[in-house]
Amino acid sequence: MTPDSPVADVVIVGSGPVAMAIGYAFTQRGMRDVLVCPAGSDDAAALGVFGAFGAFGGPGPGGGAVYRPATAPALAAMAAAGIRLFENAAEELGEDVGFRRCGRLVAVAAADSDAPDAGGGMPRALGIGVRRISPEEAGTHWPELIVDVSTDFTHDPGAGYADTRRTARAFARAARRAGAAFLPRTPAVGLSARRDRITGVRLGDGREVVCGTVVVAAGVDAPALLAPLGVSLALRAAREVAVRVRVGRALGERPVLVDPSGRWLRPDGPDRLLVGIPDPGAADADAAAHALALLAARLPDLPDPVPEAVFDIRCDAGPDHLPLIGPTGPDGLFVAAGCDEHGLGVVPAVGMLTADLLCDGASGRPDIPAGDFRPDRAAGILSPGRA
Numbered sequence: 001m002t003p004d005s006p007v008a009d010v011v012i013v014g015s016g017p018v019a020m021a022i023g024y025a026f027t028q029r030g031m032r033d034v035l036v037c038p039a040g041s042d043d044a045a046a047l048g049v050f051g052a053f054g055a056f057g058g059p060g061p062g063g064g065a066v067y068r069p070a071t072a073p074a075l076a077a078m079a080a081a082g083i084r085l086f087e088n089a090a091e092e093l094g095e096d097v098g099f100r101r102c103g104r105l106v107a108v109a110a111a112d113s114d115a116p117d118a119g120g121g122m123p124r125a126l127g128i129g130v131r132r133i134s135p136e137e138a139g140t141h142w143p144e145l146i147v148d149v150s151t152d153f154t155h156d157p158g159a160g161y162a163d164t165r166r167t168a169r170a171f172a173r174a175a176r177r178a179g180a181a182f183l184p185r186t187p188a189v190g191l192s193a194r195r196d197r198i199t200g201v202r203l204g205d206g207r208e209v210v211c212g213t214v215v216v217a218a219g220v221d222a223p224a225l226l227a228p229l230g231v232s233l234a235l236r237a238a239r240e241v242a243v244r245v246r247v248g249r250a251l252g253e254r255p256v257l258v259d260p261s262g263r264w265l266r267p268d269g270p271d272r273l274l275v276g277i278p279d280p281g282a283a284d285a286d287a288a289a290h291a292l293a294l295l296a297a298r299l300p301d302l303p304d305p306v307p308e309a310v311f312d313i314r315c316d317a318g319p320d321h322l323p324l325i326g327p328t329g330p331d332g333l334f335v336a337a338g339c340d341e342h343g344l345g346v347v348p349a350v351g352m353l354t355a356d357l358l359c360d361g362a363s364g365r366p367d368i369p370a371g372d373f374r375p376d377r378a379a380g381i382l383s384p385g386r387a
Contacts, residue, residue: 006209008035008181010358011201013188013225014217015039017060017164018339020171021351022217024093027178029359034175035209037183037201039218039225058311059242060164063266063274065256065343067104067159070130072322075342077367078349085348086162093170094177098163102267103255104156105138107147130156141255144299151260161256161266162344171351191216191333193229198332215354217336220316231329233375234319235337242311243275243291244268248303263294272308278315315340325353325373334358335375 010026012019015038023036066086068079085092086099131154138153139145176182183203190202191214201209216222220237249271256266264276275291288307295305318324318338323346325336336354339346349368356364363370371377 006035006183006203006207007033008209008211009033010035010213010215011188011209011211012036012215012217013039013201014215014219014336015168015184016217016219017168017171017344017347018219018336018350019215019217020168020175021347022215022336022354023175023180023351024171024178025348025351025355026358027175027180029355031355031359032179034180035183035211036172036175036180037203037209038187039216039221040187040189040204058164058313059161059268059274060344061240061313061315061340062161062343063242063256063264063276064098064161064164064167065104065159065264066099066162066345067156067256067343068130068345069342072372074368074372075322075346077365078353079342079345081352081365081368082345082348083158086160086167086344089162089167089170093174095166095170095173097167097170099160100162100253100267101158101160102253103141104159104258105133105141105255106154106156106258107138107151107260108132108154109151109260129158130154142257142299144301145257146298146300155255157255159256159345164344167344167347188218188225191225191229193330193333196330198330211332213332213334213358215334215336215358217354219337219340220314222316222335222337226329226333226335229329229333231333233324233328233335233337235324236317236319238279238315238317238341240313240315241277241280241287241290242313243277243287243307244309244311245273245275245291245295246306246308247271247273248305259298265295265299273302273305317341323350323373324375325350326357326370326375328375337375 012023023034026034069075089097133153133155135147187204188201189204192200198214200211201214216225223233223235254267258264262278266274268274277290287310316338323338328335336350339350353363
């Protein structure tokens with residue numbers, strides 16, 4: 001590829017961990033003519049850095065959660081593969097990504113034995129060490145926690161969290177060392193196709209990258225890129241607010257804590273917490289006040305909590321809570337979207353599955369069937385138009 005006349009075998013459009021993991025997976029398959037660039041409205045495009053979720057030091061969706069969802073066998077298998085990479089990131093990627101295996105506590109109604117992550121038959125059948133615990137046992141992990149007697153918890157000791165920005169950068173650097181190219185300051189603003197075949201990616205500086213394959217891994221920006229080609233993704237966009245709060249004493253290592261509404265807490269250094277509020281809504285303008293109210297209700301004995309920073313995070317999700325991964329629209333066009341709601345745990349396997357589909361036409365793992373993630377499986381996917 002030359003700067004004036006860019007040509008690549010594969011262009012990956014996106015700036016977060018998913019796009020970087022896909023780039024890395026391609027290089028691990030021996031592909032070198034791979035180019036990665038942000039989407040037109042990515043925060044990274046404006047700042048000239050990759051890792052849009054971490055562009056302002058933010059934690060990413062779910063606070064960088066790394067866990068094994070028990071809602072679908074294929075998702076659990078993807079996350080199990082991801083956890084192995086996070087545990088060995090220094091060896092696999094050449095640098096630490098801030099992974100902390102602290103465990104994960106999820107509050108569930110005591111009567112709801114069939115709830116996802118409830119420690120029932122599906123998690124055990126998938127080999128996930130999730131078990132149901134009492135409020136008293138949960139209190140041994142979070143001594144300040146106030147819970148209702150009708151609330152139980154599930155505990156996954158293998159879960160944790162990682163640094164979203166460091167994860168994206170580690171994948172990017174590993175891919176670059178293996179030969180991938182990056183245009184961090186030059187966003188993709190459109191896709192080109194002729195008849196029934198993708199032909200290139202239009203850049204914000206007026207150039208066009210000629211290529212035979214495009215992978216759109218741009219999160220909530222993906223639908224806008226695909227719509228001019230007549231492709232409509234059944235993708236849900238959501239918003240999450242994370243608040244960093246300093247407390248008056250060191251808390252030590254603690255599991256991620258998730259309540260029934262999806263709000264979450266996790267440590268963020270010795271004397272700081274992150275408080276996550278999904279879908280806060282337009283009326284909730286004061287996220288810091290919301291976070292303090294949550295802490296007062298659930299952890300009233302924490303001394304002197306002081307908000308330090310608020311992060312506004314965009315998230316995407318599949319229509320049935322499964323990612324959309326695979327070919328769509330004109331030949332040569334792939335999508336990897338709807339991953340954010342499952343945190344960072346599935347990201348490495350999303351990269352591997354995308355590379356498998358492009359290189360081999362099928363998943364390389366029988367426990368991660370590609371058909372579970374086909375973009376056209378859900379209602380709302382329209383038949384693509386042909387240019």
